[in-house]
Amino acid sequence: MAETHSLQDLQQPAVSSKVFIQRDYSSGTICRFQTKFPSELESRLDKQQFEETIQTLNNLYAEAEKLGGKSYLEGCLACLTAYTIFLCMETHYEKVLKKIARYIKDQNEKIYAPRGLLLTDPIERGLRVVEVTIFEDRSIGSGR
Amino acid sequence: MHLGVSESMRECEYSQISTRSSTPMETPYKKRTPKKRKWEAFPGRNKFYCDGRIMMAKQTGVFYLTLVLILVTCGLFFTFDCPFLALQLTPIIPVIGGVLFLFVLGTLLRTSFSDPGVLPRATPDEAADLERQIDVANGGTGYRPPPRTKEVVINGQTVKLKYCFTCKIFRPPRASHCSLCDNCVERFDHHCPWVGNCVGRRNYRFFYMFILSLSFLTIFIFAFAITHIILLAVSHRSGFLNALKDSPASVLEVVVCFFSVWSIVGLSGFHTYLISSNQTTNEDIKGSWSSKRGKDNYNPYSHGNIFTNCCAALCGPLPPSLIDRRGFIQSDAPQLAPPTNGITMYGATQSQQSHM
Numbered sequence: 001m002a003e004t005h006s007l008q009d010l011q012q013p014a015v016s017s018k019v020f021i022q023r024d025y026s027s028g029t030i031c032r033f034q035t036k037f038p039s040e041l042e043s044r045l046d047k048q049q050f051e052e053t054i055q056t057l058n059n060l061y062a063e064a065e066k067l068g069g070k071s072y073l074e075g076c077l078a079c080l081t082a083y084t085i086f087l088c089m090e091t092h093y094e095k096v097l098k099k100i101a102r103y104i105k106d107q108n109e110k111i112y113a114p115r116g117l118l119l120t121d122p123i124e125r126g127l128r129v130v131e132v133t134i135f136e137d138r139s140i141g142s143g144r
Numbered sequence: 145m146h147l148g149v150s151e152s153m154r155e156c157e158y159s160q161i162s163t164r165s166s167t168p169m170e171t172p173y174k175k176r177t178p179k180k181r182k183w184e185a186f187p188g189r190n191k192f193y194c195d196g197r198i199m200m201a202k203q204t205g206v207f208y209l210t211l212v213l214i215l216v217t218c219g220l221f222f223t224f225d226c227p228f229l230a231l232q233l234t235p236i237i238p239v240i241g242g243v244l245f246l247f248v249l250g251t252l253l254r255t256s257f258s259d260p261g262v263l264p265r266a267t268p269d270e271a272a273d274l275e276r277q278i279d280v281a282n283g284g285t286g287y288r289p290p291p292r293t294k295e296v297v298i299n300g301q302t303v304k305l306k307y308c309f310t311c312k313i314f315r316p317p318r319a320s321h322c323s324l325c326d327n328c329v330e331r332f333d334h335h336c337p338w339v340g341n342c343v344g345r346r347n348y349r350f351f352y353m354f355i356l357s358l359s360f361l362t363i364f365i366f367a368f369a370i371t372h373i374i375l376l377a378v379s380h381r382s383g384f385l386n387a388l389k390d391s392p393a394s395v396l397e398v399v400v401c402f403f404s405v406w407s408i409v410g411l412s413g414f415h416t417y418l419i420s421s422n423q424t425t426n427e428d429i430k431g432s433w434s435s436k437r438g439k440d441n442y443n444p445y446s447h448g449n450i451f452t453n454c455c456a457a458l459c460g461p462l463p464p465s466l467i468d469r470r471g472f473i474q475s476d477a478p479q480l481a482p483p484t485n486g487i488t489m490y491g492a493t494q495s496q497q498s499h500m
Contacts, residue, residue, distance in 0.1 A: 020273050022314075025296045025305065028445055029317055029331065065463070067456050075459025079353065082250040086462075093461045126264035126466040128313060 013116065013135035021054065021130040031061035033122070033130050040134065044115045053107055053119070054130065057100065064096035097123060183469040187265055188327040196469035198257040200340050201325050207256055207340030214252070214358075217400050218245045221365050224393035225372045232375055237368060244361040251354035252339060259465040260344030261330035263311065263319060271312040278307075299444035318445070320426055330463075334425040343425075346465065349458045352415050359405070359412045366401035369394040419457045420450040 019040050024032040035054045037047045074092055078085050104121050112119055112132075120131040183196035191200050200207070218241075226238040266274070278292055292307035294314055305314045308321050311328045315321070320332035322342050331345035343351045372394045377387035388395055418428060422445050427433060433443035447453050 018269050018273070020270055023316065025303075025317055026298060028298050065461055067452075067460055071461045072455055072459045074461070075455075078462075079349075079459070082247060083254055083350070084250075091462050091464070094464055097464060123464075123466070124468075125267065125270070128263070128266070129270060131270075 015133055016136045017134050019132040019134065021132065023128060030065050031122075031127055032058045038132075041117070041132065044117055044134065045111075049111055053111070056103065057122075057130070060096055060100050060103065064093045064100075179472045181469070182467070182471050182473055185473055186467070186469070188262065189325050190262075190327070192469065199259050199469065200256055201335065201337075201342065203324070203337065204340040206337040210252070210338045213400065213404075214245075214248065217365060217397055218361075220393040220397055221369065224391060225369055225397070228372055228375070228391075229368055232379075233371075241361075241364060241368075244357060244364060247357045248354065248361050251350050251357060255336075255343070255347045255350040255354050256339045256341050258341075258347045258350070259467060259469070260342040261332075261346040261463070262325075262342075262344075262465075262467050263313065263316070263328040263330060264467050265310075266312040274307075274312065274314070301442065301444040303444070318424060318427070331424060332426055346463060349462075352412075352419065352458065355408060355412045355415060359409045362401045362405045362408055365397055366405060369397040369401070373398070420453050422446040422453040422457065 017040060019038045021033050021036075021038065024034045026032075033054050035051050035058075037050050041050060071092060100123070101121055104119050108119055116135040116137065118133040118135070120133065122128070122130050125131055181196050183192045183199075186192070189202045191202060191204065192198065193200070221241065222238065222245075226241065229237045292314075294305040294307075296303055296305055296317070298317060303317050305317065307314050308328050310321060310326065313328065315328055316330060318331045319328050321328045322332065322335050324335050325342055327342070329342050329344035331348070333343040333348055333351075335342045336351070339351065339354070341347070372391060373384075373387050376390055377384045380387065380390075415425075418425065421443065423433060423443060427443075431437060433441060435441055447456060
């Protein structure tokens with residue numbers, strides 16, 4: 001019991017708010033997020049860093065959904081094998097999603113966690129939003 | 145160091161709730177609830193099989209009818225017509241028939257069993273955030289607000305995004321809410337009772353391959369069943385009616401195929417047109433991009449030429465399922481703390497306090 005009390009004191013920051021970065025549909029149905037810097041993050045983060053993160057994410061999603069020789073080849077091959085090939089092979093999209101997950105983890109470690117923020121991978125929110133969780137200021141004290 | 149903080153923050157949330165080192169009174173309470181998979185708590189009206197691997201609509205009666213029709217007709221064809229035709233003409237006929245049949249079955253099952261592109265419903269935090277934004281936009285009048293829409297300009301065309309009251313999200317362009325399945329589906333084409341599922345972004349190509357190959361199969365069986373009857377009539381010189389009596393299976397096949405071929409070939413033709421112009425059935429029926437609506441009305445999603453549209457629809461990258469059916473339901477991620485600080489996240493604390 002004492003253990004949980006001390007854990008709580010040291011590491012459990014309360015979530016003070018969440019910011020949701022919505023999708024940008026101006027280019028159609030492709031996955032893009034708005035790069036507009038939310039006002040709630042102004043005190044915690046540089047506008048440039050934020051925009052860079054979102055822009056990189058947008059580029060990665062564009063790579064996943066790109067129509068090109070490689071994706072067509074994959075599509076045709078899949079059709080010829082009656083789509084059974086996906087039982088043993090990952091689709092190009094899934095590979096890029098893994099890359100995105102790694103990138104977000106990396107960004108969280110390097111940039112966001114030290115500022116008491118947490119990026120949630122959009123795939124966990126159905127690619128609707130990029131959720132940024134803002135922790136209360138006392139969490140910054142425990143991070144170094 | 146920072147990694148340590150963020151990782152342990154996350155681990156701490158989960159482990160705090162399920163840890164054994166907390167009060168013994170709390171542990172049995174938490175341990176008894178088995179881990180559920182997300183499909184078991186899915187809010188839409190869908191049926192799941194094979195522990196979440198297979199996903200279908202609620203009403204599947206017509207799908208079984210489709211399956212029975214195909215299996216019975218092909219079964220009769222392979223049993224009664226193929227031996228004769230293989231001997232009289234060429235053994236390639238059953239081979240081609242077999243390949244077509246397997247392709248039809250494969251694409252049908254793939255269409256029926258896969259996730260059409262269902263959009264998961266908004267989390268409570270997201271929904272609250274959107275509501276706040278809408279209230280601000282409406283000026284918080286206190287009257288019942290008008291239907292919520294957002295306008296966005298896509299490739300020069302103004303598109304209205306509608307707010308879905310069930311899923312609590314603004315629907316992406318081309319998405320629509322299926323009232324039968326009670327889900328918002330991306331690039332919603334239509335709900336097909338014959339395949340027992342919605343047809344949307346993720347299974348449209350399988351659906352198209354299904355109706356296309358079924359058209360070929362139907363015409364194939366129709367042609368060769370008639371060939372069988374004619375050959376019987378000619379070779380045995382017993383007359384046409386006797387030939388029909390000799391091979392009743394062929395007659396049944398001809399009848400089934402005759403009535404199916406019009407609708408299936410028609411449907412294939414219609415969907416070929418839709419694919420080449422990059423429209424959905426929904427859009428075509430509503431006339432969203434029809435030039436009758438206005439001189440400047442055009443389809444903003446079309447890639448410009450038929451070839452690219454077809455390639456994009458059929459060979460483009462296959463997006464993953466957004467609903468993660470087989471993932472385990474986790475104890476809630478950090479919820480926004482209510483005014484009484486700390487109670488939401490610390491189930492442990494709460495029960496601890498109540499037990500103490």
